[in-house]
Amino acid sequence: MDNKIISSQSDDSNEMHSQQEEEVSSVSYLAELWRDFRKNKGAVLGLIILCLIIATAIVSTFLIDYETQIVEMNISEMFQKPSLKHWCGTDNFGRDIFLRLIYGTRYSLLIGVCSVMFSLLIGTTLGILAGYYGGVLEQVIMRISDVFSPIPSMLLAVCLTTAFGQGMVVLMAAIGVAAAPAFAQVARASVLTVREQEYIEAAKASGSKEYRIILRHVLPNALSPVLVQATLQVANAIVAASGLSFLGLGVPTPMPEWGAMLSEGRAFIRDYSYMTLFPGLAIMITVLAINMIGDGLRDAMDPKLKR
Amino acid sequence: MIRYVIKRFLLLIPILLAVSFIVYFIIDLTPGDAVDAHYSELSTEEKDEMREKMGLNDPVIIRYGRYIWGALHGDMGESTTYHEDAIKVYFARLPATLELAFWGILVAMLIAIPFGILAARKQNSLIDNASMLFGLFGLSIPNFWLGLMLIIMFSLNLKLLPSNGNESWTSIILPAITIGTSQAALLIRTTRSSMLEVIRQDYLNTARGKGVRERSVIYQHALSNALIPIITAVGSQFTASLGGAVITESVFAWPGVGRLIIDSINTRDEVMVVSAIMLTTMFSSIVIVVVDILYAFVDPRIKARYSGKSNAFAKKGR
Numbered sequence: 001m002d003n004k005i006i007s008s009q010s011d012d013s014n015e016m017h018s019q020q021e022e023e024v025s026s027v028s029y030l031a032e033l034w035r036d037f038r039k040n041k042g043a044v045l046g047l048i049i050l051c052l053i054i055a056t057a058i059v060s061t062f063l064i065d066y067e068t069q070i071v072e073m074n075i076s077e078m079f080q081k082p083s084l085k086h087w088c089g090t091d092n093f094g095r096d097i098f099l100r101l102i103y104g105t106r107y108s109l110l111i112g113v114c115s116v117m118f119s120l121l122i123g124t125t126l127g128i129l130a131g132y133y134g135g136v137l138e139q140v141i142m143r144i145s146d147v148f149s150p151i152p153s154m155l156l157a158v159c160l161t162t163a164f165g166q167g168m169v170v171l172m173a174a175i176g177v178a179a180a181p182a183f184a185q186v187a188r189a190s191v192l193t194v195r196e197q198e199y200i201e202a203a204k205a206s207g208s209k210e211y212r213i214i215l216r217h218v219l220p221n222a223l224s225p226v227l228v229q230a231t232l233q234v235a236n237a238i239v240a241a242s243g244l245s246f247l248g249l250g251v252p253t254p255m256p257e258w259g260a261m262l263s264e265g266r267a268f269i270r271d272y273s274y275m276t277l278f279p280g281l282a283i284m285i286t287v288l289a290i291n292m293i294g295d296g297l298r299d300a301m302d303p304k305l306k307r
Numbered sequence: 308m309i310r311y312v313i314k315r316f317l318l319l320i321p322i323l324l325a326v327s328f329i330v331y332f333i334i335d336l337t338p339g340d341a342v343d344a345h346y347s348e349l350s351t352e353e354k355d356e357m358r359e360k361m362g363l364n365d366p367v368i369i370r371y372g373r374y375i376w377g378a379l380h381g382d383m384g385e386s387t388t389y390h391e392d393a394i395k396v397y398f399a400r401l402p403a404t405l406e407l408a409f410w411g412i413l414v415a416m417l418i419a420i421p422f423g424i425l426a427a428r429k430q431n432s433l434i435d436n437a438s439m440l441f442g443l444f445g446l447s448i449p450n451f452w453l454g455l456m457l458i459i460m461f462s463l464n465l466k467l468l469p470s471n472g473n474e475s476w477t478s479i480i481l482p483a484i485t486i487g488t489s490q491a492a493l494l495i496r497t498t499r500s501s502m503l504e505v506i507r508q509d510y511l512n513t514a515r516g517k518g519v520r521e522r523s524v525i526y527q528h529a530l531s532n533a534l535i536p537i538i539t540a541v542g543s544q545f546t547a548s549l550g551g552a553v554i555t556e557s558v559f560a561w562p563g564v565g566r567l568i569i570d571s572i573n574t575r576d577e578v579m580v581v582s583a584i585m586l587t588t589m590f591s592s593i594v595i596v597v598v599d600i601l602y603a604f605v606d607p608r609i610k611a612r613y614s615g616k617s618n619a620f621a622k623k624g625r
Binding site for chain 1: 329336338553554584587588
């Protein structure tokens with residue numbers, strides 16, 4: 001962290017020189033982060049699992065045909081128990097649950113990541129502006145966030161999905177908006193501590209432009225807590241999205257989203273409980289992996305634990 | 308202190324007004340209205356006439372104004388599905404939600420606080436690792452899936468507990484465990500990390516050195532200083548389950564507010580949805596304020612800040 005600060009300070013005075021130094025120091029910062037992260041066995045395990053899941057999502061695009069293998073009904077094979085042919089059994093339309101789960105990976109990952117992008121974009125931007133400028137702007141932004149935060153986020157997401165209809169984009173936006181106030185608060189708190197640092201004063205004194213100070217000095221140094229929160233929020237968003245789909249407010253059928261599959265399986269829980277077992281396991285493993293990474297990141301970035 | 312309490316409650320008013328406007332506005336964007344939902348047999352002209360009569364053609368601001376004026380007089384309108392006062396319908400459902408929230412948080416506290424403290428006292432021990440593993444899994448298991456798995460295990464296979472409804476006292480067990488597990492996960496982490504911050508402080512050694520028994524060192528000296536984050540977590544978990552138990556309530560067919568909201572959304576019962584969300588938000592805001600005030604009782608430093616006596620700390624702490 002210190003290296004970065006020093007290099008940030010120098011880059012205003014000597015552009016050429018600092019370009020090189022910036023590169024070197026940011027590499028060493030990442031390397032240091034990676035070193036701390038690697039020590040955490042759980043986090044590494046999480047990272048490996050997540051990589052496998054992402055690989056599955058990518059590879060499935062080439063191997064599985066949506067029309068014939070995912071949505072097409074096959075009445076002769078319905079309700080088959082898990083077997084070598086159908087690893088996770090088949091559902092009420094005779095569709096292979098394992099293939100549907102594999103194919104569904106993309107939805108959960110996409111919704112998780114995109115909704116967090118949404119919260120980051122709105123929440124973090126506003127939070128940084130509020131923290132950096134203070135005054136009236138801060139008051140306005142934080143009051144807006146105060147208005148949104150007492151609405152339970154699940155309810156807010158439910159409202160938004162009903163208002164704007166079903167679909168992936170709405171789902172992402174709804175979850176993203178519902179989580180944005182929390183991001184604003186974390187970003188603001190983080191910026192408040194950075195704002196008082198001497199290197200910011202130095203940058204101001206040397207005549208740096210405001211946007212440059214924010215982008216080059218405030219943002220990188222205030223980012224750690226936001227990044228940790230973003231990682232953990234990806235996990236929350238995946239759970240929230242599958243929950244909304246479970247309620248019938250998420251992605252439209254017959255898309256094999258995990259929550260929607262759970263909801264379909266629920267009707268047959270008495271006789272075909274495997275239909276609810278596997279989609280839930282898929283959600284849990286993905287979320288578990290991301291949470292492990294998030295925890296590892298937090299520990300690696302926490303300066304208190306460094307020494 | 309009283310001034311602080313009053314101030315906090317007065318600040319709630321503008322927030323609640325803004326919340327109500329946002330919720331009203333969002334629900335207003337929902338395609339279709341009560342006329343479409345309940346008088347679908349009418350012709351287009353008759354529907355328009357109906358809308359005119361019900362005032363649905365006015366701009367959203369005017370309708371909101373009318374709504375909030377009514378709400379301030381204790382009249383949030385009539386639910387179009389239940390044909391009853393929306394507030395009445397809401398309060399008929401509230402006890403079930405409160406019951407679930409109460410038992411859920413109780414389960415969570417009973418698991419999390421003792422184990423969180425134990426984990427912090429014996430850092431990196433078996434029990435610490437087990438607690439952290441529980442925390443990790445508890446956070447990662449989707450609530451509704453856990454509920455379904457519990458139903459499969461205890462209702463369908465073992466036939467021990469009812470899977471839905473609210474008929475006997477055993478009905479609460481599975482929903483409470485479902486909600487309690489994820490809450491316990493968060494709480495156990497909060498308790499542990501909060502205790503860890505305190506447990507290494509010198510004053511605990513001082514207390515020990517003075518001959519205070521270990522139990523009272525932990526439970527009186529350490530715990531009381533670690534309590535604020537724990538109270539915050541309990542408060543926010545409780546608040547979340549007031550409105551956020553939507554999914555759990557629907558898994559267990561629990562007749563609470565969450566299911567009321569989902570059912571009302573499905574029947575396009577705008578009045579009911581807005582009123583239920585408004586009232587839920589109001590209650591959760593009140594819980595948040597109450598929790599904030601609780602801090603002041605737990606933490607004499609905060610109390611001092613608002614007691615009017617201007618000591619050095621009060622000035623420093625804004």
